[in-house]
Every structure is written in structure tokens, then in C-alpha cells.
């Protein structure tokens with residue numbers, strides 16, 4: 315019996331099937347690939363390309379996309395600092411559950427604050443939190459501006475936009491960093507390939 319958060323008199327219920335058994339069924343190991351970076355840096359593009367590549371290899375993944383989750387689970391949250399922190403905390407918890415289910419969970423969120431990402435890392439066992447930093451220059455993201463949000467932020471019509479008037483704190487020790495090479499962004503398939511190679515090398519693509 316214990317007290318957790320605002321709940322008292324709660325008990326942990328063990329499941330009859332464990333993570334190892336689920337991983338055996340799937341022939342893979344559960345983990346979280348956490349993609350962080352500015353709006354427009356290519357997070358969703360990498361998430362989609364990676365999920366497709368894993369599917370081709372017979373590996374089960376699931377994408378948790380910040381924009382999409384804000385349509386449901388996180389629709390009560392905005393973009394002030396404490397809302398972003400709660401957004402990342404909730405997605406970290408969900409990602410943890412997916413990884414425990416044996417899936418390769420691909421989380422794609424700006425997740426601008428280092429301490430929030432580190433808190434998600436701390437939820438995961440061993441080294442199964444794989445942080446991927448989309449290190450693209452703000453100028454490139456702003457030039458892409460697929461949703462026209464940078465333009466609105468520059469015009470002062472969106473307040474607290476990441477990279478403009480809200481901070482982005484780059485990772486200090488991420489597992490994978492995606493950079494431009496000679497001023498050119500790698501193709502989505504090449505970015506996904508880099509992550510797949512990492513997962514393969516670390517043994518996540520077999521149980």
C-alpha cells in the first residue's frame with residue numbers, strides 16, 4: 315500500500331505476461347526513440363521514414379507525434395513552460411508503456427527543455443531511451459515553414475514560439491545527432507537508416 319501523487323491506498327498489480335515474453339513474440343526489444351528539435355527540423359519526416367523502414371523489416375513501431383497528441387490526450391495543454399513540461403511528462407509515460415509492451419516507440423516532439431527530456435529518459439530501463447537530435451539551423455526551419463507558423467511568430471501573432479521567443483535547449487549527450495552535411499540535409503531514408511543501424515547495433519531488432 316502506498317501514496318503516489320494524489321492517490322492513496324493504491325497497489326501495484328502484476329501482469330501474468332512479462333516484457334520478455336512479449337518481446338519474444340515480436341522478436342524485437344522495446345525501446346523509445348525520442349526525436350527532439352525545432353519546429354520544421356524534420357522530426358515527423360524522420361519518424362515516418364523510420365517507422366516505414368522498420369515495418370519493411372518486420373518490426374513493430376508506433377509514432378507518438380506531438381502535434382497529433384495535442385488533438386486528444388494533451389488537448390488541455392498549451393505552450394507555456396509548465397504545459398510543455400506536462401506534455402512531455404505524459405508522452406514520456408505513454409512511451410514507457412509502449413516500450414514495455416515491446417514496441418519501438420517513436421516519440422516526435424519539440425521537447426525544448428533538457429530537464430523534461432532527461433526525466434523521460436529516467437523512466438526507461440537500461441539504455442532503452444534513444445535521444446535523436448534534429449540539429450537543423452533555425453534559418454533552414456524558418457525557410458521551410460510548412461505551416462506558416464514562423465511567419466506568424468515573427469509578426470508577433472504567435473507568442474512564445476520555440477526558437478523565436480521561447481528557448482530550445484539542445485541535448486548535451488544524445489545518442490544520435492542528425493546534421494546537415496556540406497550545407498545539405500540528408501534524405502529522409504538516410505536519416506532513418508542511421509537510426510536503424512543504431513538499433514541493429516544495440517540489439518533492439520531481435521529479442
Ligand SMILES: Nc1ncnc2c1ncn2[C@@H]1O[C@H](COP(=O)(O)OS(=O)(=O)O)[C@@H](OP(=O)(O)O)[C@H]1O
Pocket residue numbers: 352353354357358379380381384393397398399401402422423424425426461463472473474475476480
Ligand atoms: N508556441 C509554439 N511553439 C512551438 N510549436 C508550436 C507553438 N504553437 C503551435 N505549435 C505547433 O505545435 C507543434 C509542437 O507541439 P509539441 O507537442 O511537439 O511541442 S512541445 O514539445 O510541447 O514544445 C509544432 O509542430 P512541429 O512543427 O511538428 O514541431 C507546431 O506546429
Ligand SMILES: Nc1ncnc2c1ncn2[C@@H]1O[C@H](COP(=O)(O)OP(=O)(O)O)[C@@H](O)[C@H]1O
Pocket residue numbers: 351352353354355356357358359360458460499500501502505
Ligand atoms: N531530410 C529532409 N530533406 C528535405 N526536406 C525535409 C527533410 N526533412 C523534412 N523536410 C521537410 O521539412 C518540412 C518540415 O518537416 P517536418 O518533418 O514536418 O518537421 P517537424 O516535424 O520537425 O516540424 C517538411 O516540409 C518536410 O517535407
